[in-house]
Amino acid sequence: MSKKKGLSLEEKRMRMLEIFFESKDVFQLKDIEKIAPKSKGITPMSVKEVLQSLVDDNMVDSERVGTSNYYWAFPSKALNTRKLKLDELKKQVSESKQRKESLQKAVEAAAVGREDTGKRSALLKELEGLRARRAQLRAELDQYRACDPDVVAEIKKSNVVAKEAVSRWTDNVFAIKSWTKKKFSFDERHVNKAFGIPEDFDYMD
Known part of the structure; x- marks a missing residue:
């Protein structure tokens, strides 16, 4: 049950x-x-x-x-409350209808000049072709960016900064090697092996 x-x-x-x-x-x-x-x-x-x-x-x-x-x-209170609510809903419906009509007119106005004619179709096709051509040219431009004088100058500047940084670290390595050899009486090969330093370690040209 x-x-x-x-x-x-x-x-x-x-x-x-x-x-x-x-x-x-x-x-x-x-x-x-x-x-x-x-x-x-x-x-x-x-x-x-x-x-x-x-x-x-x-x-x-x-x-x-x-x-x-x-x-x-009291019943009269409830009746008035329902009437007010009904009036409010009617007002909302009326505003929504006006909004709908306004939007409908805007859509119709926007459609003017967009009729599906042969000329419009040809223009749209041309526009699509131009957009594709623009995308192709942008791709080619990106390929040639490496040859841009400004880009080349920036790369050279970065290389100088990088080389200076490498030189500073090379100085530091040699200073540590010198201090270690003096402090512990190690030969250079022993120091290189202990710190993983290549035998041909030297300044960059």
Whole structure:
């Protein structure tokens, strides 16, 4: 036997509104918590949440008096609320229709001069050919960048900087070798082997 399906939130909200509309009375939360489960089948655990959702949507009025909160709602209030909501939705629909018409006109205006004629097709084909030619020329230009005087000058400048850096490190290696030979009385071949220095290590030309 299948379990009985519970009420949806919207069903609970409508049933709770019936409590107010049928009695036309003012209630405290504890009153609603007693009435809702018995007369409307709303689970006790969800009463407060459902009531608060109605207050948040301005469908039930709430006022704090002293230490207690009082709740009430009348059919006329609900009718006005629904009417305001309906008016708001109608306004949104109207604005959306105007926006759609405006966009439609813009599309139609943009289409002017873009009719599929033989001349337009020929121009589009020519444009495509020119774009392909431009891409080809850019590729060729990239190939010849190595011959660009500015690029060559930059490479030469970089080479000078690199060579100076190599010379400094070569000086450092020779200084370390000299210090090691004097400090530990090692011969040069022993130092080269210990530090992995090639026998033909020397300054670059």
